[in-house]
Amino acid sequence: MRAPLPPLLVAVALVVIALATAQPLIVGAAFVGALLLHQAAPPPHRLMLRIALISALFILVLNPFVAVEGDHVLFAGPHFLLFDFEVTSEELLYGLVAGLRLATAILATAAFLRLADPDRTQALASRIVPRSALTVALAARLAPTLRRDALGLREALRLRGSGPERGRRAAIRQGAVLIEPLVASSLERGVDISEAMVARGYGAGTMTRLPEPAYTRGERIGLLVGVIGCVVGIALVVGAAPYAIYPLAGPILSPIGVVLAGVVLLVSLLGARALRWRA
Numbered sequence: 205m206r207a208p209l210p211p212l213l214v215a216v217a218l219v220v221i222a223l224a225t226a227q228p229l230i231v232g233a234a235f236v237g238a239l240l241l242h243q244a245a246p247p248p249h250r251l252m253l254r255i256a257l258i259s260a261l262f263i264l265v266l267n268p269f270v271a272v273e274g275d276h277v278l279f280a281g282p283h284f285l286l287f288d289f290e291v292t293s294e295e296l297l298y299g300l301v302a303g304l305r306l307a308t309a310i311l312a313t314a315a316f317l318r319l320a321d322p323d324r325t326q327a328l329a330s331r332i333v334p335r336s337a338l339t340v341a342l343a344a345r346l347a348p349t350l351r352r353d354a355l356g357l358r359e360a361l362r363l364r365g366s367g368p369e370r371g372r373r374a375a376i377r378q379g380a381v382l383i384e385p386l387v388a389s390s391l392e393r394g395v396d397i398s399e400a401m402v403a404r405g406y407g408a409g410t411m412t413r414l415p416e417p418a419y420t421r422g423e424r425i426g427l428l429v430g431v432i433g434c435v436v437g438i439a440l441v442v443g444a445a446p447y448a449i450y451p452l453a454g455p456i457l458s459p460i461g462v463v464l465a466g467v468v469l470l471v472s473l474l475g476a477r478a479l480r481w482r483a
Contacts, residue, residue, distance in 0.1 A: 207320070208316075209328065210426030210429075211426065213434060215312035217433025219308060220434065221440060222305045227464075230465050233468040236472065237473075237475075238307070240476035244480040253311070259306050263306060269288060274294030276453075278293055294453050301449070342397070423479070425478035426475050433468070433471050
């Protein structure tokens with residue numbers, strides 16, 4: 205697992221770049237960068253990749269039927285309630301850009317969560333919002349514990365003669381039976397955790413911190429790549445590569461678009477190689 209700051213900066217830079225401009229080349233480059241970072245993270249990869257691609261495809265298909273924009277009409281259809289069946293090339297292009305933005309955010313976030321060390325991420329967040337970070341950390345650790353408790357209780361019910369029943373209603377009844385013991389066990393575990401925290405001095409004064417380990421060479425490169433990506437994102441926010449899709453899409457292969465897309469791809473490739481997870 206990596207230190208949280210380098211993958212966080214790279215992921216934030218890719219998301220900001222994708223959201224800061226509508227230039228299709230740059231947004232596409234940010235999506236490719238998020239895909240590279242996602243592939244550099246620990247497995248599994250297929251689930252989040254499918255979610256990202258399906259979400260992007262859904263927006264691409266839906267946008268022409270809910271938007272009434274664009275000058276280049278590809279198909280002239282009727283207007284029915286909230287849906288417009290007139291399809292323009294600008295609507296398709298905007299749907300593609302919006303879908304790639306969402307896919308970039310999904311893949312970059314998933315890559316950060318799998319690349320960053322969760323304990324060091326919590327420590328980083330606790331410096332800003334200590335109580336919220338503690339709550340999130342406890343919830344993240346209790347959720348798998350509750351799942352294990354539920355499986356154990358279900359197995360105990362089966363061993364006592366409450367065999368598996370078929371159908372949705374039977375599954376709901378079996379799940380309802382587990383609610384009371386799960387709530388009781390979670391409350392008991394919460395009391396135990398609070399007593400342990402009090403015994404260890406939580407809230408009694410200024411907390412001490414373990415020294416952070418030094419960054420590795422890959423993490424330092426990732427940190428530099430993230431800073432460069434954030435600079436590119438800020439440049440796009442202030443209008444370095446203006447681009448409008450509606451009512452008439454501008455040229456996609458503009459010089460500034462090609463240059464910035466190349467920079468984003470290069471930065472993403474360097475960041476993915478530097479932060480690659482190794483078993």
